[in-house]
Amino acid sequence: MKNLVIIISLFFLSHSVTAQLAEQESMMEQANQSYSSADYTLAVTQYESVLGSGYESSGLYFNLGNAYFKLNNIPAAILYYEKARKLDPTDENIRFNLDLANSRIIDKMDPLPEFFLKTWWKSARDLFSSDQWGKIGVAGFILGLISIILFIISRSVFTRKISFWTGILLLAVMSISLLFSISGYQEYSRRSSAIIFTPTVTVKSSPNDGSVDLFVIHEGTKVFITDLVEGWSEVRLANGNVGWVKTGTFRQI
């Protein structure tokens, strides 16, 4: 009886969710139209309203980033391009626009070289999004189980041999995919990177106003947040420099 209630309520919930989703999808279409007719301000508000209703997608972020870029709001554009890239690391268009937006900010950054294994790991992970890796993992899991069943049931030596090796391979694929998926999810949920939004930010040596000024960064620069203390955040730049900025000066990706 209890289960039945849950199932029914889930059904209604999913029904209302799909209704809302349809509404937002039409809003997306309107926003895209506004963008096409060069009404970027309207497009931004429409995209933001979709975002505000609790939906996200790499396409939405990408479009919103484009609208901001057209309005010459480079930091916001970079922020949304980065968000889009997080959800879909494979998309070449997102990457291109992001690079372009990054070339229009004030601070030039020479990134610190990374350990090659980390680069490999990241580039392998970014072949697919976290969700895609998750689905690949589940598929690998199911197929792996089928292989195991075949292996156990089959009386034919040949079938058994084939199913044994495919089973092992599929389970390995599953574990790696799930690791990638978890890693991508962690990176997203940690929200460790941010874009500076305040036009000019003086980076301090410690989290108080009286400390030494280390250097100045400008809006649009990407930083990695490594620590938080009341009202202050420790940030690391792509070139390896570390300092403290006020928490309100950036928006997390």
Next chain:
Amino acid sequence: MIRILKILFLLTILAIVALDLPAQDIEFTGTTKNNVQAGEQFRAVYTVNKQVDSFEGPDFEGFNMLSGPNQSTNQSYQFVNGKVSQSYQLTFTYYLQAVKDGSFNIGPAKVLSDGKIYQSNSLKINVSQSASSQSPAPQGNQRSAQSAQGNPGKNDIFIKAAVDRSRPFLGEQVIITYKIYTMVPISQINISKISSFPGFWSKSLLNDNDPLKQSNEVINGKEYVVADLRKIALFAQRSGEIQIEPMELACVAQLKVENSRTRDPFFDSFFNDPFFNRNFQNVELKIESNPLTIDVRPLPAEGKSLDFSGAVGSFTISSEIDRTELKANEPLTLKVTITGKGNLELIEALPLSFPPDFETYDPKITSNLSKNSSGISGNRTFEYLIIPRNPGEFQIKPVGFSFFDPARQLYSTLTTPLYSIKVNKGEDEPGGITYSGVSQKNIQFIGSDIRHIKTGHIQLQRINSFFIASTSFIFWLIIPALFFIAIIILWSKNKKRSGNIALVRNQKANKVARKNLKKAGEYLENKTTEAFFEEISRALWGYISNKFNIPLSDLSIDSVHQRLADKRISEESIGQFTGVLENCEFARFAPGDKSEKMRGIYDEALEVISKIEQELK
């Protein structure tokens, strides 16, 4: 007209008498004050009544020779009752200063006249030490005594140097005034040596071209004409006792020379004419002021603030900014003005700290100083030109200007206000999209410091709509796993059930066959032929049926052959097995005596079953 007549008259007489002037004896004397005080300036005068070819002064050892020998001549002719008398006086004057006390003998001076050397008398001077020796205050009796000599005395003309405060603080304004006091007319004042002020920053308060302001002053009953020669504002740059050297001045004084000759009351009125009598003498004088000692006190350490940079006086500060909201790359002007009295010109630009991203230039410094008798006052303006290069909200933080007020003997600090500046985006940024690169710059480092300690903050994760973190993912794992487990369980149960019958029959096949064969052996003894063959046949068929789990009804010679061949039983054994089966069937239904065959079939059947059993293993 009368004067011209006088001159003509005199010239005629001169022409007559010059020829037979009697040769006078040479008179060469030196005079000076016999008693002087240390530091006092006095004169030594050598007089000779004849023209000389050269003069050699004595060595004034123990004295400071200020100037000399200053040569002057005094010549007069007198014509009294038809008798002409000539008076000639050549004077060499030395200005001396007594340095130390004691008794000094000054050797004779020498003159060369007509090839002969004449010596003057030697002089004896007693120098006594006196505290008031530096005081230029005139002393009446001395003055009159010197005046009687017809030469300028130190109390006729002197320079007095005075400071308004003798113990100033470091950096405090001191006004030094040089005043000339004179009782005789002077002209052509030429300052030959101006005092140097070591350890002071000086600023003259009087313009060089200004005419000297004269006033009258009475000192000890004598009326002097007083003029300010120099007025200088001094600002001490180091503490301690600082000596200021005297100032030296050359001037031409018009002195009235009183002739020692007896005067005729009748002619006095006639010859007292300045031109005619030539009793007035233009004497070039060198006079110098008194030296001064200024004891500069160091500034008190108490209450001295960090931003104190040496300003001493009383000041006020004001600042103005032309705007607080502007666009990037537009200039901004911040003016800081310090107004007051004191060492204004030594005030350096305030260390205003502008936001690091601002482009700043060295301030334009303008001083508007007014000099008056009370010192230097005015204002000093620092004009900062600032260009914000990037938009944002900035603050120009207040900066303290600290100075020492000598009047109150306290430090005071004034601060500029805090300015908040809003820099908007500049207009030069294009509205449309241009893909040309914006000029980028590397991050500028302003300072360096150690990194902050690690704080044990634990970042909490948010739940997002990620597949990997969703419940559906769990279901996707759990449901296939459950299916998998169910399949495995079902399969193994089924296998157990079906597998048991076959296995049992398989295992029992040999046993059953043996049992049947044993029965057949009993029939062999009893010679019951029918039952024997039946039993052998059952044993063999049953064995195959049990062993391979095939129903008896499905068996035939061919299928047995087939099945055994599948199990890789040798062709020989198969042949033997089928041979036994065929013989058995043949014997059952064939007429005749079968007893001999029975033994052979029985043995063969036993043999082939154990053979096949062997080969199946």
